[in-house]
Structures are given as C-alpha cells and as structure tokens.
Amino acid sequence: MLDKEMVKMLFEGVRDTCYMTLVSTFFGYLIGLPLGIFLTLTDKDGLTPNKAIYSLLDVIINITRSVPFLILLIVVMPLTKAIVGKSYGSTATIVPLTIAAAPLIGRMVESSLKDVGKGVIEAAVSMGAKTGTIVRKVLIGEARTSLLTGVAIVLGTVLGYSAMAGVVGGGGLGDIAIRYGYYRYETGIMLITLVFIIAVVQVMQGIGSFVAKKFDHRSK
C-alpha cells in the first residue's frame, strides 16, 4: 500500500496543505488585522467610537462567518476563477480560504485587543499618544501573546477548511483523504493521511504556543 508513489503523494499533500494554509492565513491577516483594529477602535468604548462603521463591519463579519465553508467555496468560484484563472487546485483554494479566514481573524484580533487593560490605554492617552501610536505600541504590543495564540488557532482552523476543499479538488491532504477514503474506500490511506493532517496541525499549534509563551510577560 505504501509504495514510492504513495509516499510522494503524501509528501506533496503535506506541502500543498502547508502552502494553502500559510498563504491563506497570511492574506487573511492582511485583511483581518486591520479589520480587528477598526472594530476595536470604533466600538462604543473604543478610542474613536463610530457606531456606523462598527455596525457595518460587524454585520459583514457575521454574514461571512455564518456561511458554511463548503458553500462559500462554491459561491466564490467565479471570483476564484477571475483571480487565479481556474477554480480547482491548491492555489485556487487560497481565495475562498482567505475569504473565510479574514472575518474569523478580524474577530480574534478584536477580542485580543479588547483584552488590553483600559487603564493602560488611558495612561498612553494621558501622555499625549496619538491613536496610531497607541494601536502599534500599546494595543498590539500588549496583546501580542494573545494575538500569537490566535495565529495558532487560525492556522488550525484554516487547515481544517483546506481539507474540506478536497471535496471539490482543492488539493492537499484533504484532497487525498477524500479521493482515497471516500471515493475508493481505501481506508488505510485515508487514515494515514488523517495522521498527517493531525501532525501538521500539532506542529503549527506547537510552534504558535511556544512563540506566544516566549513573548508573555503578563503577571502570572
């Protein structure tokens, strides 16, 4: 069962899965990080409360978050095709993955930033710090442990989504698991693939938590 061909396929599966997960998470943060910052700032006890902007972002996030990933995958196919040129394969999967990750990341960032003590923020305000400085030096600086823990959680979730994309030929380990386990009833290969998926998740989470701990200086 585990011939050379198979090993190569699994290796490529791991590679593609990591590729999709990391790139989508990266793009997800490009959108989600500013989103989380705006949510934090415009909330009613944020630094620059703005009900209209907050509600708008809030609604957009809630809507995108409530669409199941498999459906999102199909709904955005035309967009995927327009951006990537095709709607299957691991590069194509990055588009729906990013769209699914961004609102999740926005929420996680929001919740991390809102954990920064009000007093600490006020201390910075009282010293004349402007909003930009407070965001960079105080909000992100002080929330970094929880932001990094968030990255680990997001990686795990995005990896899970990427496996789902296997259903429509999304590439990566999920694709292999579905092709062999679901279509060909080769349970053995499916289980091996599953072990690989779990291993990749574990490694990503492990690195995430390790880095997060290293940066933690809050009182214990």
Added chain:
Amino acid sequence: MKQSLLEIKHLNKAYGENIILKSFNLKVEKGDVVVVIGPSGCGKSTLLRCINALEDIQGGEILIGGEPISRNAKNISTMRQKVGMVFQSYDLFPHKTILDNVLLAPIKVQKRKRNEVEKEALELLGKVGLADRKNDYPRQLSGGQKQRVAIVRALIMHPDILLLDEITAALDPEMVREVLEVVISLAKSGSTMMIVTHEMAFAKAIATRVLFLENGEIVEESKEPKAFFESPQTERAKKFLKSFEY
C-alpha cells in the same frame, strides 16, 4: 495680569443626567501643591480627568498656561504632554520592561532622541531607587515600586503640572511611605501638583493649598493647610476630617 498655570473657568461636567461638576472654577499657580479631599463620589477623580481632557465636558473652559485643552482640538497631544497623570492602579505596560515603560512616550510621542532620554530615565529611576530594576517587567515589582515607576514615567515628559489620583490607595501600608516620600521630594523641588488623597497626614505635610469638595463644589478652600487640618471652618469639613480619627 499674571498667567495662571492652570485655570478652570465655569467647568460643567455631567455623566448623562448626573451633574458632577457645576460651574467649577479654580486657578493653580506654578509651584502650588493643591491637595483635593472630599467624600467618595464627590467628583475628585472626575475633576483631574477633565484637566487632562480624558473626559468630554459639557461647558466651560480649561486653560493650561493660557491655552485651552480640549479633547477634539488639533493640539490635544501637545496639551496633554503638559499635564502628567498618575493613577491609583499604576497602569504600567505589562509587556514592556521598566525602562521601556518610561521611554515609550518621550520617544514615540515627544520624538526625543533615545540616548538622551535613556540617560534621563536612568537618572530619574535612580532617584526613586529603582535604577537596578530597569530590565525587569512590571510583574516583578511590588505595588509601591510600580507606582514609583509610574511617577517617573509621568515626570520624564516634563509636565507643567502633575495630577496624582489616590496613588497610594491600592498599596499595602508599608509601601505607602516609599511612594509618598517621592512625592514630597518633588514638592520640595518646586513641582506643581494636584493631589487627590485620603492620607490626611501626608496631605497636611505636603499641601500649600487644600480644596475640600462635596457634590462637585468647593465647600472650603484654604491656603493655610496646617490651620485647615487643625480647625476647618465649615461644619462639613470638620465632620469629614473627624471621620479619619479613631
């Protein structure tokens, strides 16, 4: 006419329907050490927070060196730098070392040069006996030590006036003195301060002026703190001071 360092004119402050300060007036001159006392909820913290424009105000004006300080004005950053503030809960940045806590604002807000500020930071930390703790994180310090760092963090901005809001209220009794001694030495060196405190012995020792507030109004004001604490003129103040005796 001589320009007051701080002038509050007809300040109105309310939280919703709840009026806290009603047409409040006050002038503070350079070198004044104004101690503000009064029962809980009378508006002491609110007053200090207004002076630093941490609160929206509903009317009146607050002038620092003749210039208005207002939350939405363009120059709010510059104005706030003139008003140093230390809070009851220290509010040090937990993820920054003691030194970085002190350096953040002068470097990022005032755009001063790192080596120049660092030198001053170490000097100031030395004065409060904490130079050797510069690389520690706040969680490694006691409450009293944290509060001394918070004072240094405010001082390094060279504020025109320092506002202290019950800075020893969260401290164990044995740490109160180490913090108050720092404040007393500041007063001796001529710093202008407004101090809200429940430490009456300290208030008596340090004040050049006393304000006794109730319901957001100055009930009694004295430029003779010793006399005030011995024999206040109003019944209200008398009763209030009595509550600290055993």
